[in-house]
Amino acid sequence: MEEILLRLELSLQVAIMATIFAVLIAVPLGTMAALFRDTWIDYLMRIATIGGISIPAFWFGMLIMSGLLAGFNWLPPITFTPIYVDPIANLTQLIWPAWLSVTATAR
Numbered sequence: 688m689e690e691i692l693l694r695l696e697l698s699l700q701v702a703i704m705a706t707i708f709a710v711l712i713a714v715p716l717g718t719m720a721a722l723f724r725d726t727w728i729d730y731l732m733r734i735a736t737i738g739g740i741s742i743p744a745f746w747f748g749m750l751i752m753s754g755l756l757a758g759f760n761w762l763p764p765i766t767f768t769p770i771y772v773d774p775i776a777n778l779t780q781l782i783w784p785a786w787l788s789v790t791a792t793a794r
Contacts, residue, residue: 696769697767697781700770700777700781701781701784701785701788702788704781704782704785704788705785705786705788705789708785708786708789709789712789716732719732720732720733744787747787748783748787751783751786751787752783755783764776764779764780766780767780768780
């Protein structure tokens with residue numbers, strides 16, 4: 688129980704952030720696809736959706752990490768800072784895991 692409680696805050700925060708990302712992305716894109724049905728916009732959304740679902744999350748995660756390292760010489764920190772201690776550090780640590788959760792849950 689102690690091990691679960693230790694990691695519960697981090698897991699809940701990643702899940703909430705992933706849900707917010709998914710809603711903020713899916714609702715506007717779905718609305719645009721519905722409004723512009725059978726146009727190039729709709730087909731582009733379909734291709735992006737099928738491509739996003741087809742990419743394995745672990746591979747996409749490695750691509751993001753490699754791209755951040757090559758392009759910006761930046762890797763996310765290994766430590767965890769709670770949101771009530773330093774919100775900016777917390778969000779910079781959890782932005783990519785939350786984004787990868789969005790792509791993983793799309794399957």
